[in-house]
Amino acid sequence: MPRYFFDTDDGDRVYRDDDGTTLASVHxxxxxxxxxxxxxxxxxxxxxxxxxxxxxxxxxxxxxxxLMMDVSGETGPRADLG
Structure with a gap:
């Protein structure tokens, strides 16, 4: 089976996968x-x-x-994050 490598970026850190994962299909x-x-x-x-x-x-x-996700969140005027 082929090996695939999954590089990720969380907005703060980029991780390059050097190990890979063996998977059977593109699905x-x-x-x-x-x-x-x-x-x-x-x-x-x-x-x-x-x-x-x-x-x-x-x-x-x-x-x-x-795959990319654009994530945004905001609090309303009554939010108390304390």
Whole structure:
């Protein structure tokens, strides 16, 4: 089975995957990219704006799939974050 590499960017840090993951199909690559991106989303700031991204590369370095989320959150005038 082919090996794929998942590079991520959470708006603060960029991680380049040098180990890779063996997956059977592009559908599995998409599922893995979605999981990684949503994990980054749940760890992102709740106020402000950031772009979260995951790029899946094949063993030759070619991009197989790219997923980006533009996340923004803001508080209302009655919010107490104290």
């Amino acid at each position: 599995e690559v998409i599922d893995e990219a979605r999981k990684l991106t949503f994990d980054l989303f749940y760890g992102s700031p709740t106020v402000g704006r950031t772009i979260i991204a995951c790029v899946a590369r094949d063993e030759a370095g070619g991009i197989v799939y790219r």
